[in-house]
Amino acid sequence: MCKYIKNINLVLGSLILFVFLCMMVVSFFYTPYDVNSMDIPNKLQEPSSKHIFGTDEFGRDIFSRILKGSQTAFIVGILTVAIGVFFGVLIGGIAGYTGGWIDEVFMRFMDALMAFPGIILALMLVAVFGPGIINTSIALGIIAIPSIARVTRSGFVQQKEAEYVTASKLIGVNVYKIMFRHILPNVSSQIIVAASIAFALAMLAEAALSYLGLGVQPPDPSWGRMLKDAQAYLIGSPWYTYAPGGAITLLVLGLYLLSNAIRDIMDPRSKS
C-alpha cells in the first residue's frame, strides 16, 4: 500500500507537470486566439464551444491566455529556483563547510530574512525592484535563499567530517573541488526537495503578488493577475475565476506531489 501511495504521488505529480509543460511548449507556437487581440463587443462571454473558458473584459480568449500564462508561471518558477539554489547553495555550503564566525554571520543574516513573513518580504522587495516578470522572480529568488541555504548548510555540516572528505583533504584536493564536486552531490537530494517546494511556493507567491497588483504586469498574461481582474466581475461572471484559479492550484498541486515523491524516493527513511 505504501509503495502504491508513493507511486500515485509520482505518477500524478509528473502527469500534471507534464501536461503543463506541454501547454507551455504549445503556447509558443499556437494558441486558439491571439493572446492580446481584443474583441470588445464580445467581452465577458460565458464559456462556450468557441471560447472554452469564456472571454475577459476586453473580449480576449481566456483559454489562450491561460496557455500563454503557463510561460509566465514557468519562467518565474525556474528563475526563482535558479536564484534561490545558486545563492542558497553558495551561502549554505560556505557556512556549513567553514563553520566558525563566517557560519555565524551568514546564518544570522538568513535568520533575519526568514524572520519576515514571506509575503511581507516579497512586498518589500517587489517595491524595490519594481514589477514585471524578471523583477518579481529576483524578489522571490531572494526569499527562497534562506531555506535552501539552511538545508545545504546542515548537509555540509554532516558531510564535512565524513571519511571521503578527510581523505580528499589529505591528498590536497582543492577546497572548492571538495565542496562542490565531492560534498554537494551527497547533499543534492535534500536540495532538490527544498527546490521543488520553493518552486511551488514561488508560483503561489507570484500569484499573490500579481493579485495585489504588484507582480507580473499587463499585457503579459499571468494567472494571478487574471484572478485579480476577475475579482471585479466576481458576482456577474463567476466563471471568469475558475480557469486561472484552477490552473494555479493544479500546477502547485503537481509540484507538491512530485516533491513528496522525490523525498520518499531519495530518503527512504522518511515516510510520507
Added chain:
Amino acid sequence: MFYIIRRILLLVITVALVSVITFSVFQILPGDPVRTMLGTEADETQIESLRNELGLNRPLHEQYVDWIRGIFTGDLGNSIRFSMPVSVLLMERLPVTLSVAGMALFIVVLFALPLGIFAAKRQKKFSDVVLSSVTQLGMAIPSFWLGMIIILYIGMNVDFFKINGYIPWSESIKGALSTLILPALTIAIPQIAVKFRYVRTSILDQMQLDYVRTIRSKGLPERIVVYKHILKNALIPILTIFGLITAEVVAGTIIVEQVFALPGIGQLLITSISYRDFPLVQGIVMYITITVVFINFVVDILYSVIDPRIRLR
C-alpha cells in the same frame, strides 16, 4: 542556562538585523512619500514645506537612530499620510487582524488535530489516502482564490455572512462573527492541510518507537495506546508546530484582508507601501516581525525545557 542566554543573544541580533533590513529597504525604494501623497495637484512650495516639516531632508543615519530610539520608547513616529502616531494607527487596526488570525488558529486546531489522529490511526487505509490527497489540494489553492470561491458559494448564499467590511466586537458580537468567520476559514483551510500532515506524521513517528511496541505487546486496548500514551508524547512537536503557524496565519491575513475588504493591518501595510509612508510601513513590519521572532523564541525555549537534548545542537 547557557542555551537560553545564547538564544536571547540570537534574538537580539535577529531583531537588530531585521530593523536594519527594513530601514534600508525603504530608503532605497524609488518614489517620494511627499509627492505620492500630494499627487499632481501639489505645487513645489507645498512639497518642500511638508518635506521640511516631516524631517525627510535630514541625513539618513540621523533618521535611523531616531527611529531605533523611538522603538525602544514605544514611539514609532508619525505616519506621513495620516499625520498621526503610527502606534495609534496600529492599535486601531490590530483588533481586526488579531480577531481573524485568532479565529483562524482556532479553526485549524479544531480540525487538524482530530483529522491527524484519525488519519494516523487508519494509516495506509483508504480514508487515510483520501485525506492525504485532499490536504495536498488544500495546500495548493491560492488563498485569495479560495476566498473568492467562499464568497461566491457561501457568502452570497448564507444570509448570516457579510462578504466585506468589519463590524467591531463592541458594536455587535454577531456582526463581528458575520464578518470574520469567512476570512478566518479562508486562512484556515490551507493551514489545516499542512498541520494535519504534521500531526499525522508525529503520531506515526511515535508509533514506531519501542515504548509503543512494548505497551502494545502488553495488550492494552488500541484506544488507550493512542490517546493516553502516543498523543501525550506526540504533543510536544505538535504544540511547537501550532506555535509556528501563528506567524503563517498572521501573514495569511495580509492577503485575505484584501479579498474581504477587511480594514486590518494587512490592508494598512499594502496601501502604506504604495504611498511610501515609511514610518508606518516600518512600524508595521517591525511589529509583525518581532512578534513572529518572539513566538519562535518562546517555542524554542519551551522545546528545550521539555526535551533537553535540543540544547546540544
Added chain:
Amino acid sequence: MSKRKYWLTIVLLVAVLFISACSNSEEGSEKATESEDGSEATAGASDQAQEIRVRINDDPDFLDPHRATASISFQMILNMFEGLFIPQTDGSLTEGLAESYEVSEDGLTYTFTIRDDVTFHNGEPLTIDDVVYTFERLMGLNGGEKLSGNFDNVASIDAPDEKTFVMTLKEAHSNFLYSLTALQSAIIPQSNDGEHNENPIGTGPFAFVDYSPGANLELTKNEDYWQDGLPYLDNVTFVFQSDDQAAVMNLLAGEVDVTGVPGHRVSEVEDSFNISHQNNNSTLIITFNQEKEPFKDMKVRQAINLAINKQDIIDSVFSGYATPIGSNMSPAMGEYYLDGLQDVYQRDVEKAKQLLAEAGYPDGFETKITVSSHNDLYSSVAQIAVENLKEIGIDVEIEVVEWGIWLERVYFGRDYELTTIDLTGRPSAYEILDDYISTNDAENFFLFDNQEFDQVMADVRKETEIEKQIDYYHRAQEILNEESAAVYIADYQILWGSKQNISGLKSYPFWFHDMKEVKFD
C-alpha cells in the same frame, strides 16, 4: 473538471459543517440582545433620520484645507470650509464669505466686503483678522512655511477697516477670483492656529466631529450656518472603502447611502436605487512627451490620435458611461466647452498610416507607455492603445510603475514617451487649460509648446469680459485639438447610486460631495 468539482464539494462540506456548528453555539447567548440591535439600526435608516453615510474611495491627505491637495480630500472637506467665493455647479462663482467685491479699472486692486453674520464652528464670529490670517498663512507671511504658490502674484493685502479686505496684484489676472474659493483659500480662524489639521474649524454647513483613519470622517450640522434653513442633514459620515465592488455590496446592504457604482454593476442596483450620471470634468488622455522624437512631429501625434479606438475604451473600461471629448474640456464646463471637437479624430487606420508615412515613419516605430498601477484604469487603457497602435505599425511596450514612481518619473521628471492619465477637473476653465502653457513648468508635463496657445492664454488673463474670455477659451481648445496635444479620450461619468428617498445631491465640475441641500424625504 470532475476533479475540481470533487474537491470543491469537500471544501464546501467542511465549511458548511463549521458554519452550522458555529452559528448554533452562538445563537443561544446572542440572539436576544444583538439581533434586536441589528434590526433597530436598519429600521432607523428608513425612518428618515437625517443622517447620511457617503462612501469615499480613500482617506483625505489632510484635513487642514491649506495643506490638502488631493481632490479626494476636498470632496469631503468643502462641506466644512468656505472661501470668499463659492464655486457653482456650472463652473461659475458666487459670493461666499465676501458679501460683495469691486475690481479697480486696471484689474490690479480687489476690494472685498466681508459678510458680518458668519460664525465659525467654535462659535467665534468671523472677523477681518481671520481673513488676513488666512492669506498670510497661505503666503507664508506670518512666520510659517509658505503653503501655496497661488498667491505669488499678490503684491499686498490690507484691511483698512473691520469689514473691508483689499488685495493688490502685481499683474492683472482675469482668473484671480477662482483662487479665492475654499479649494485654494478656505477662510479659517486665527484662534485655531496650529490645530487646523487635528481639529479643523471652518464656516461651512457642517462641522468636524471625528476622523478615524481608514474608517471614516464624521461631520455634524452647523446649527448657526449663515445661509438660513440650511443644511437639512444632522449628520454626515464619509465612509472610506477603496474597493469599488465592496462598495456596491455596502450600498445593497444599506450600509452606505451614496456611492459610486462601477458601470458593469449598474444593472444590479438600478431597480432599487437612484442612479445619477455625473460628468465629473475629468479628462482621460493618452499623452506624449512632446520634446522627444517622434512625438515632436504633429503628424505622428495626429496619426496616434486617429488610430486609438476611443469608443472601445469607453465601452470596455467604463461600460459605455463616458462622454467623448476632443480637447481638454468637458461638457460639464457649460459655455466654456467647445462642442464638435470630439468628432475630429474619428478612428481611421488608413489615414493614420498615411500621416505616419508623411512624417517619415512608414513602418512605424517602437516606443513605451508608462502607466501608474494605483488604478487598473490606466493599464486597461494602455492595453487597448497597444493593440490599436499595432495596427499602424507602432510597437508599444507597457511599463507599469507605482503611483509614486509615476509622479516622480513621468509627471515631475518628464522622463517618458507615452503615458495615460486622467486630469481631474477644476472649477475654472483657465486652470484646466493653463497646463499647456509652455512656460508652466510645474504642470506642463506634456512639454507642449505652441506660441499661439501661449498668446491666447495671455490674452485671456487680461480680458475682463466673460463673453470674450469664452471666445479665447474656445480657440485654445481648438489649438489643442488641431495640434493633437494629447489623445483626448473621454470625460468618464461617475455613476452615483443613492437611496431613492435622498434628494438634493448636486454634481459639480470638480470633486465635491455637496451635502448642504441634501435631505431624506
